[in-house]
Amino acid sequence: MNSFSEYSKQISQYAIQAQPDPYRPVEEYFKCQVSNMGSVMLPMLNGWYVQESDGLTTYDNGVIAGSLKAALAQCPELVKPCLFQQKPEEKDELTASNEAQFTDGIFIYVPDDVKVEKPFQIVSLINSREDLLVQNRHVINMGRNAELSVIQCDDSTRYGKTFLNIVTEISLSENAKLHYYKTENKEAGSLLFHHIFVNQKAYSFFHSNAITFNAGYVCNNIHVNLNEPFAETKLYGLYLVDKTQHCDNHIKVDHVAPDCKSFQLYKGIMDDEAEALFHGHVVVRPDSQRTSAFQTNRNILLTDKAKINTKPFLEIYADDVQCSHGATVGQLDDEALYYLRSRGIGEKSARKLLMFAFANEICHFVEIPALKDRLSDMVQRRLNGELTICDQCMLHGAENSDLIFPIDASKL
Amino acid sequence: MLKIENLHVSIKGREILKGVNLEVNPGEVHAIMGPNGTGKSTLASVVAGKDGYDVTEGTIYFKGKNIMDMSIEDRAREGIFIGFQYPVEIPGVSIANFMRTALNEIRQYRGLDPLNGAQFLKLMNEKKKVVELTEKLSTRSVNEGFSGGEKKRNEIFQMAMLEPMLSILDETDSGLDIDALRIVANGVNQLKTKDNATIVITHYQRLLDYIVPDVVHVLFDGKIVKSGPKELALELEKRGYDWIKEEYEQGKLL
Numbered sequence: 001m002n003s004f005s006e007y008s009k010q011i012s013q014y015a016i017q018a019q020p021d022p023y024r025p026v027e028e029y030f031k032c033q034v035s036n037m038g039s040v041m042l043p044m045l046n047g048w049y050v051q052e053s054d055g056l057t058t059y060d061n062g063v064i065a066g067s068l069k070a071a072l073a074q075c076p077e078l079v080k081p082c083l084f085q086q087k088p089e090e091k092d093e094l095t096a097s098n099e100a101q102f103t104d105g106i107f108i109y110v111p112d113d114v115k116v117e118k119p120f121q122i123v124s125l126i127n128s129r130e131d132l133l134v135q136n137r138h139v140i141n142m143g144r145n146a147e148l149s150v151i152q153c154d155d156s157t158r159y160g161k162t163f164l165n166i167v168t169e170i171s172l173s174e175n176a177k178l179h180y181y182k183t184e185n186k187e188a189g190s191l192l193f194h195h196i197f198v199n200q201k202a203y204s205f206f207h208s209n210a211i212t213f214n215a216g217y218v219c220n221n222i223h224v225n226l227n228e229p230f231a232e233t234k235l236y237g238l239y240l241v242d243k244t245q246h247c248d249n250h251i252k253v254d255h256v257a258p259d260c261k262s263f264q265l266y267k268g269i270m271d272d273e274a275e276a277l278f279h280g281h282v283v284v285r286p287d288s289q290r291t292s293a294f295q296t297n298r299n300i301l302l303t304d305k306a307k308i309n310t311k312p313f314l315e316i317y318a319d320d321v322q323c324s325h326g327a328t329v330g331q332l333d334d335e336a337l338y339y340l341r342s343r344g345i346g347e348k349s350a351r352k353l354l355m356f357a358f359a360n361e362i363c364h365f366v367e368i369p370a371l372k373d374r375l376s377d378m379v380q381r382r383l384n385g386e387l388t389i390c391d392q393c394m395l396h397g398a399e400n401s402d403l404i405f406p407i408d409a410s411k412l
Numbered sequence: 413m414l415k416i417e418n419l420h421v422s423i424k425g426r427e428i429l430k431g432v433n434l435e436v437n438p439g440e441v442h443a444i445m446g447p448n449g450t451g452k453s454t455l456a457s458v459v460a461g462k463d464g465y466d467v468t469e470g471t472i473y474f475k476g477k478n479i480m481d482m483s484i485e486d487r488a489r490e491g492i493f494i495g496f497q498y499p500v501e502i503p504g505v506s507i508a509n510f511m512r513t514a515l516n517e518i519r520q521y522r523g524l525d526p527l528n529g530a531q532f533l534k535l536m537n538e539k540k541k542v543v544e545l546t547e548k549l550s551t552r553s554v555n556e557g558f559s560g561g562e563k564k565r566n567e568i569f570q571m572a573m574l575e576p577m578l579s580i581l582d583e584t585d586s587g588l589d590i591d592a593l594r595i596v597a598n599g600v601n602q603l604k605t606k607d608n609a610t611i612v613i614t615h616y617q618r619l620l621d622y623i624v625p626d627v628v629h630v631l632f633d634g635k636i637v638k639s640g641p642k643e644l645a646l647e648l649e650k651r652g653y654d655w656i657k658e659e660y661e662q663g664k665l666l
Contacts, residue, residue: 333500333502336500338463338484341483342462342488342494343488343574345513345514346485347483350485353509353513356504357505361503361504
């Protein structure tokens with residue numbers, strides 16, 4: 001894994017750790033108005049689960065969701081097998097700090113054979129004028145044949161320096177399926193480190209789709225262990241950064257067992273002096289025959305000062321495998337531009353159409369129609385410079401934030 | 413409508429067109445024929461305004477206006493349409509979104525109100541019939557995964573949507589089987605009016621059985637070396653281009 005010692009040292013500068021607010025009804029904090037999504041809300045404010053009753057809800061179908069702290073007290077037998085599962089070599093300074101000091105987080109348990117229809121939506125809001133340190137740990141425990149979609153929204157609504165050090169641990173039992181959607185919309189002063197660890201058993205399926213609309217400094221780390229045969233993982237990502245924003249995606253997929261499949265597609269657009277990094281690492285162990293592993297990273301740089309570091313990386317020790325990797329960095333396709341213009345579409349609109357098409361490909365893989373439309377719309381508005389924070393997400397009592405980071409098509 | 417005067421064009425210092433003269437009037441269909449590499453596609457690209465071509469001499473007038481300094485999109489908005497030989501695939505841009513953007517930008521240029529969603533859909537469904545398109549165009553990306561025949565039908569569909577004054581169809585017949593050829597030609601014929609004009613660029617006489625030209629031109633060595641009635645196409649089909657070459661080299665043409 002990567003060394004984050006430089007950043008772990010910064011943790012000490014963020015002396016203030018937010019305390020949980022006294023209970024208030026969730027609706028007083030926020031509600032998501034995205035139509036037709038029908039999601040179950042798991043709200044977090046400044047790093048604390050917004051408490052309702054005892055912090056943990058058991059649904060009719062046996063699904064348990066709520067605060068990780070509460071779950072550790074009430075049903076430790078469901079939490080502990082999935083908690084702190086990293087091998088020593090998978091840890092770094094930040095995950096170690098999180099392990100020692102995490103305050104709270106979300107716990108979701110889906111029992112064997114339960115297919116959850118409504119998506120669960122974790123909304124992590126930061127709303128503080130203080131410099132905050134937030135260390136959360138989320139745990140998702142999926143039983144055999146269980147199915148679930150999780151949407152995680154990371155938003156900031158006020159300026160202020162925040163350091164978020166988040167770890168999510170996901171365990172997928174045999175034939176479990178998890179779709180994990182993530183949106184990030186962070187203001188310039190925030191640092192967000194999110195480590196996601198996934199352990200997959202036989203025939204399980206994991207799909208992650210992470211869209212970074214505004215970054216501040218964002219670092220997404222995904223580490224997937226395909227521990228048993230016929231597990232499959234699909235990782236998609238999109239980062240749209242400008243000004244001095246920074247977005248990293250470090251991915252490691254470890255094909256521990258044979259007959260597994262992994263697929264990665266990450267795309268990004270960098271404007272102004274923004275920087276992004278893609279580091280996709282696939283390991284195919286000696287006995288992991290009949291592995292399929294594909295990874296692609298495509299980027300568009302809009303200025304001379306924008307920067308992308310990309311490193312698709314395959315490490316293969318088995319001989320009967322199908323693997324490919326590739327990265328592109330470039331501008332828009334001149335022939336496509338000519339074609340659009342020859343039909344009367346102005347150059348600026350043509351560039352916007354192509355840029356949107358490039359970015360929107362990632363939204364196509366979202367399997368919840370309402371969310372897909374919503375994300376497409378946000379991508380469109382982000383590229384037009386019209387997106388601030390997700391304006392469907394209302395936070396009562398907060399001042400209107402004026403985050404505007406236009407990606408400027410005229411610079412293309 | 414279109415008047416090309418003494419057009420000389422070079423690509424990277426190599427002269428491709430060496431003095432083309434051509435006049436096309438409303439209501440006419442012209443065919444430009446000629447062997448490979450004589451500059452037929454270059455001529456279409458230069459009329460469209462594509463970058464990368466050096467016009468060293470000559471002028472192109474459209475509707476009496478000199479269009480040499482006009483952008484690609486403004487030429488299209490004035491009413492020039494190119495049916496491409498190799499239409500590009502544009503993943504992620506739906507045909508419907510593409511056409512709606514194009515149509516509304518053209519309308520804006522002409523001082524017309526944009527079409528609303530319902531008006532646009534109605535128009536699109538009407539025009540799909542011209543080339544017997546049945547696909548759902550709202551979800552399909554431009555040319556992505558299309559067969560050769562579908563791409564060419566999509567070109568004529570776009571022509572039907574945009575209703576250009578002048579259409580230049582660059583080897584629209586290449587890669588088409590006989591049924592697709594009939595559909596495409598039939599579409600072009602349906603769109604013909606007394607006010608618009610068509611230039612058909614082709615190698616083969618076959619297409620001209622369906623789209624009957626008023627004038628046939630032979631482009632050879634960067635010049636139009638011979639023009640004649642539609643029977644000229646039949647003669648070329650029968651005799652090939654060698655006799656043109658011979659006569660040209662002997663100085664009998666032009």
